[in-house]
Amino acid sequence: MKPPAIAIDGPAASGKSTVAKLVAKELGYTFINTGAMYRAIAWYLAQQGVTPAQREKIAEMLPIMPLDFGKEGTVSTVLCAGKRLESELTEPVVNDRVSLVAAIPEVRAFLLHKQRKYNESEAVVMEGRDIGTVVFPDTPFKYFVTASEEVRAARRAAQGLTDSISERDKNDRERACSPLTRAADARVIDTSDMSIEQVVAEIVNDIKAKTQTLA
Ligand code: DC
Numbered sequence: 001m002k003p004p005a006i007a008i009d010g011p012a013a014s015g016k017s018t019v020a021k022l023v024a025k026e027l028g029y030t031f032i033n034t035g036a037m038y039r040a041i042a043w044y045l046a047q048q049g050v051t052p053a054q055r056e057k058i059a060e061m062l063p064i065m066p067l068d069f070g071k072e073g074t075v076s077t078v079l080c081a082g083k084r085l086e087s088e089l090t091e092p093v094v095n096d097r098v099s100l101v102a103a104i105p106e107v108r109a110f111l112l113h114k115q116r117k118y119n120e121s122e123a124v125v126m127e128g129r130d131i132g133t134v135v136f137p138d139t140p141f142k143y144f145v146t147a148s149e150e151v152r153a154a155r156r157a158a159q160g161l162t163d164s165i166s167e168r169d170k171n172d173r174e175r176a177c178s179p180l181t182r183a184a185d186a187r188v189i190d191t192s193d194m195s196i197e198q199v200v201a202e203i204v205n206d207i208k209a210k211t212q213t214l215a
Pocket of ligand 1 (some may be wrong): 012035098130
């Protein structure tokens, strides 16, 4: 039997990364941050002087990029030529371009395969925009984590980041390929007035209840 996959989707700064990490810890599953995968590609392309408009060139480069998507302990990692990417992933050029890069169908197809591969051998909590709709459409564990625009902007500012999340969300929602949208069977959690602990508890309890029903 395939190991379980927990899908956590939502807009930027909705709190889904923090929540997904804690849910993974509580369940003992591996946490996979798919935004970091798109960010790594956006960063590498910028390093190479390639803009998101150069779709054909990007499609050619994908299979030969020196990027590795692995994990350390129970957390996903992205490496470039063996070096772990961290602060690079939130550089201004990445924040500006990542949603344009993530709209390229070839990029999405390339990463879809790698994202599904993580779940072949282990249980995962995967966080992103299209996990419940495209990556694991058959999982019974789907959560759409959201918060009001004001709360999300405040959370972003508290992280010291000043990128325009509303513009990025607009791009993510309006793209033709795998847009940010709630799966019809996802449980929606508005975190605007909730603590992180409350959100984690709601998701973990729901997973446990569903697991018992499905057993
Ligand atoms: O979660 P994040 O802010 O790090 O995501 C960065 C960008 O990548 C964001 O603009 C949306 C895109 N993304 C996506 O299109 N699909 C995913 N599964 C994850 C992220």
